[in-house]
Amino acid sequence: MMQATVSQENKELPYLDCTVMLPLSAQPIAVPKRASWKFMALEHHRQPPAECSYSLPIHKMRIALQPYLSFEHRVNDGRVSHLTVARGDLAVCPAHSLQWMRWQEDAEFLLLSIQPALLERFAEEAEIEISSIELIETPEEFQDPLIYQLGLTLLTELSAESTIFSAAYIDALSNALAAHILKHFCLYSHKKSLVPASTKLSSTAWRNVVEYIHTHLDQALTLKELATIVGMSSYHFAHSFKQALGISPHQYILRLRIEYAKMMLLKGEVPLSEIVMHLGFADQSHFTRSFKRVVGIPPRMFVQEHRKNVLS
Known part of the structure; x- marks a missing residue:
């Protein structure tokens, strides 16, 4: 089975190399639309039936966009799970984890890439005492309205012919995403509140x-x-x-x-x-x-x- 490698298109935020996707029908694998920002990247996939295996040095969040899809999923050579997802369902894939998927019908999804450094930077700026940050692997897909809406917001940038968002807006989205991930999907050795004390200029x-x-x-x-x-x-x-x-x-x-x-x-x-x-x-x-x-x-x-x- 083929395994994904780091694409050279973006050394800081590697994309999923589509050459590792093995089509299961006569339809060819489609090249996704892509966009990247500092600490984040987004891929919009519309793929025929296929299977793939990948392991990347960045965190991935997979957001389902089709109304309904059944697929098989395995993490780190463990047990194969048979899952059904609906539009908006989210899967959290930590950096360096080995992901394998197979689906038997057309699939549409977003892959949101996050640099581990984004979480570390935010933790430091928010004065959160953390000696280590571990992103939790999710065994099943689930709904997360905030990340779903953030993915759709970034998707508008892919669909546009030119830049939509300012650097300050992307910074704000990055901070909101980092705060949400740290609060809901991470393990800490030590943790303070993510709400800062009142600071007046x-x-x-x-x-x-x-x-x-x-x-x-x-x-x-x-x-x-x-x-x-x-x-x-x-x-x-x-x-x-x-x-x-x-x-x-x-x-x-x-x-x-x-x-x-x-x-x-x-x-x-x-x-x-x-x-x-x-x-x-x-x-x-x-x-x-x-x-x-x-x-x-x-x-x-x-x-x-x-x-x-x-x-x-």
Whole structure:
């Protein structure tokens, strides 16, 4: 039986090498859509009947997307289990575990890859006293609404032709995922609460952060970058920021960019391509989607509505 190897497409986050999938019908194995971020990667598989065996140095979470599927599963050369999964069912596969699967009908699923370093980094930033972190293997598939929705959120990035999410938003998703995994799927030697103590930023610290954001709107701002300005961990900074303003750093940055965009659009002195570049959006498509999400209408319609109101 063939066993998966680390793909060279992404040395930090290895993908499942599809050459190890053995088709059980005349249909060929399909190459999945893939995307990667720091500490995370996602694969969207639509595969014919097949079997595969893999062992990778990263944690994997398998999320079922088809309404119903029966398959066989074995972990670390143990007993073969006959399982039935429904849409949203999740399986947790720790790093280096040997996974074998076989299914006899078309299957659709997500593979969410997580660097062990993500959990270690979050534990350190959240000041959790852990001498070792062990991800628990799940014997059966189960429903986890948070990870399912997170997988679907990241899937929108795969389906888009351009970047959707900012670096700060990906940081926030990574932190939420790490906190959830540590709380529900890990064993510890020592553990503190995952809820940080109330930490307030001084007025000087707030001013420094806000000034930095305004000055660097054309860049991909990250939580770590902003947290460093005030000498806090990313986790505590994001928590303090939302406590103070009621919105996350990502939402604040996005709204600020859109406010600047509205002013520049109404002035009409700068072409759209320059507005997009000046405000740190990946491209015009990314800008248009973000603008519509915040304002409710596309940029062109916003300008038309404003001119109509001025003339009336």
